[in-house]
Amino acid sequence: MAISRIHPLFLLLLLLLRAFALLPTQAAARGGHDLSDDGDHGSVSRNLLQDKPHITEEMTRGYMSNAELETAVHAFGSRCSNISRVYSIGKSVNDFPLLVIEISDKPRQREAEPAFKFIGNVHGDEPVGREVLMHLANWLCDNYLKDPLATLIVENMHLHILPTMNPDGFALRWRGNANNIDLNRDFPDQFFSVNNDINYRQPETRAIMNWVKQEHFTASASLHGGALVANYPWDGTKDTGKRYYGCPDDKTFRHMASVYSQSHYNMSLSKEFEGGITNGALWYPIYGGMQDWNYIHGGCFELTLEISDTKWPKAAELSVIWEHNRMSMLNLLASLIKSGVHGRIFAADTGRPIPGSVTIKGIDSKVRASRTFGDYHRIIVPGEKYEVMASMEGFRPKSTRIVLEQEAVNLDFILEPDGADGQMKLLRNDYGCRCGSGMMFHVEEAHIWLYLLVLCVVLTLYLVFKRKTASRLLAYRYSPRRPVAV
Template sequence: MDLLLEDVAMQTILTSTETFLTKQPETRAIMNWIKQEHFTASASLHGGALVANYPWDGSRDKRKEYYGCPDDKAFRYMASVYSESHYNMSLSKEFRGGITNGALWYPIYGGMQDWNYIHGGCFELTLEISDVKWPKASELLLIWKQNKMSMLNLVASMVKTGVHGRIFAADSGHPIPGSLMVKGIDSKINASRTFGDYHRMLAPGESYEVVASMAGFTPKRTRIVLEREAVNLDFILDPDGAVGQTKPVRTDCDCRCDDGGKPFLIREAYIWLYLLVLFFLLALYILFRRRIASRLAPHRHPPKRPVAV
C-alpha cells in the first residue's frame, strides 16, 4: 500500500489485528470477503437524507472539511450518475448536484466506505435514498421507484466506463495477479489470482497512463484516452532478468499452455461446451426411449379382466 493511503488509513479507520479480532463475526466475514473477491464497486443504502456520499469520510486532522481521496474524480462521476438519474436528488438545495464528500458533510471514522476503498480496491458509495429515516412499509414501493433508475444506471456505468483487461506472464502465458496503477492517482488495484483480470474505475473524458506490475516482472505502461466507453487493455509482462530465473507464479487457474505460450483456456472452454451438448443430447435420447416404452407398455400387457368371487 502506498504511503498516502496508509497514512489516511491510520487516521480514518482502525486496521490493527487486535482491532480486527474485537469486531463482530459478521463484520470480520465481510472484511475477509472484500479482500478475497476484488469487487469493482459497491454501495451502502441509508435513509435520513437524499444525497450520494463519497470518500473520504474523514480527514487527517478530523475537521469537517472537503477531503478528497486519490480517485476523487471517479467517485464524483459515480455519485453524479446516481444523483442525475434520480427523480429529484440532483435538485437538492442542501447538497450541490445531490452529491457530497463525506468529510465535508459530517466526518466518521471506521466506516465501510473508506475501508473497502483502501483494503479492497472497491469503490463504494454511501447512498442516502430517502429523507425519512424510518419510512413506513407502505412507502417502500415509492422509494424503490424513485431510486430504481439510479441504481440501474450506476451499475451500467461500472461496465461502460473505466479500464479493464487481464495480466499475463510472457514466458508461460499464464494469467498472473499483478497490480494496476494510474500515473497521478495514488492508489492501486490487484488483478484476481484465478484469471488475472482487473477492472478499474476512472472518470471518462481524460487521458491516463496505466501501469501494470508484479514482483519478478518488468512493469509495462501505456497511455489511453478514455471516452464514454470502457477501454479493454491486456498486459503481457516479461520476466525481470535482473532477479535471475523467475519462479513460477502460483495462480488458481490450472491451465496448460502450448509451445507458443498461449493459454488453453479457450480450447478447454470449447471441450466443456461439446461435452455439455453431448450430455444434453444423451438425456433427450433416454427421455425419448422412455416415452416410447411407456406408450407400448399397455399393448404388451393388456389389462386383466375383473375376477368375480
C-alpha cells in the same frame, strides 16, 4: 575461569533483553492514535448514544421481518435459479444468517468480469435498503432477456446483494447491532487505531471484511436512510476537522456519485448538497467507516447512498422509493461495464495470467488483478487521456496511453520477466502463493529479531547443558586420556 564462563551468558542475556525490547507491540505495529481515552480499546467510544428513536408497531407494519426476508431470499433463489445463487457470508450476534444473492448468467463460476456488491440495512433503524434491494433483485430476474439494461448487467458482471447487514438491529429497532455497536464505525480506520483490536470487532464487520478478501469486488454501495445524497470518500480527516478531504480517486468518486444522483428522481435537485453528492468529511467526519476501508484494503470503490429523507418511512412509500432509485442503481451498475478500462495481465514467458497491479499516472492508488484470471477493472472518468501501467514483482512494468471516450477500453498487458531469472522470482500456485526467491527470503525487521531470540534461547540452553556436563566431568579432569562423549 568462572568469569570467562559467565561472560557469554551475560552477553546472551543482553541480546535477549534487546530482542524483547525491539519486538513491536500490537499498538505500535498497527499505528495511529486512539480516539478514546477510556483504556478499553475504544469500545466505549464506538457505543451509540443512548437516545434511541422510538419505532412503533405501526411504523414496522408492511416491512418484512427477518424470518420473512430469509424466506424471500430463498424463494428468489429458487424462482431465479438460472441466473442466481444464494449463499451466506456469516452470522449476526444473534445467529441470524447474513444471506447474499449473487446475480449473473454464470452465478456459480468465476469469470473475468467486474463484481459489484450492494449492502442494505447497515443501521438497524434504516430498513429501506432491505426492501429496495429485494425489488432490484426481482426486477433483474423478471426483465432478463427482455430489457437491454437488465440483460447487460446479468451477462457482463457479477452482482452480489446483501439485503441486511444488521438483522439484529432491525429486530431491536435501533441503530447498532445486538451489542449496540454502530457497524459503520467498527471497521479499521486509516487515521485512528480505535478498531484495530480484532477481539472487539463485531461478527457482522468480520463477515464483510472476509467477504471482501474472498471476492474481487470492483465497486460497491451501501444503502442508508435519513437524507438524500450520494456520499463518497474520504469519510474523515487526519485532524478530525470538518472539511473537504478527497481521496486519490476523488475525481472518479465524484463521477460515480453523480451517475447515481443524476439518474435519481430528485436527488440532484438537493438544496443542501450541490448536485446531490457530498464528500463524507465535508458533510460530517466519521471514523471506522465501511466505505473508506473498502477502498483502502479491498481496492473496492464504495459509495454510501442515502436514499430516503426519512429513516423509517411508511411501508406504503417503499414502492415509490424503489422507483425513484431504480434507474440510479441500474445506471451505476451499467457504468462499470460501459466505461473505464478493463483487461487482463499475462506473463510473456508462460502465457499464464498473473495477479499484477494497474495504476494510472497521476493517481496514487492501485487496482489489483484477480489471482484466477489476472483480470482488472479500473474505474476512471470518461472523456480524458490516461497513461495506464501494469506491474508485477519479477516482471518489467509496461505502460501505454489511452483516450477514454464514453465507451469502455479493453487493454491487456503482457509482461516480460525481469532478467534471466525472472521466472524464478514468481513460483505461484493455484492458491495465490507467490514464492519467488525475493519473497521467500524477505523478512521484516520484527521477524529477524524473533528469529534471533529463538537462536539465543537455543544457544543459552546449549551452554547451560554444556556447563552441567563439564561439572559432571570435573572429577575426571586429571585423567586426560579418558574418552569424552560429545
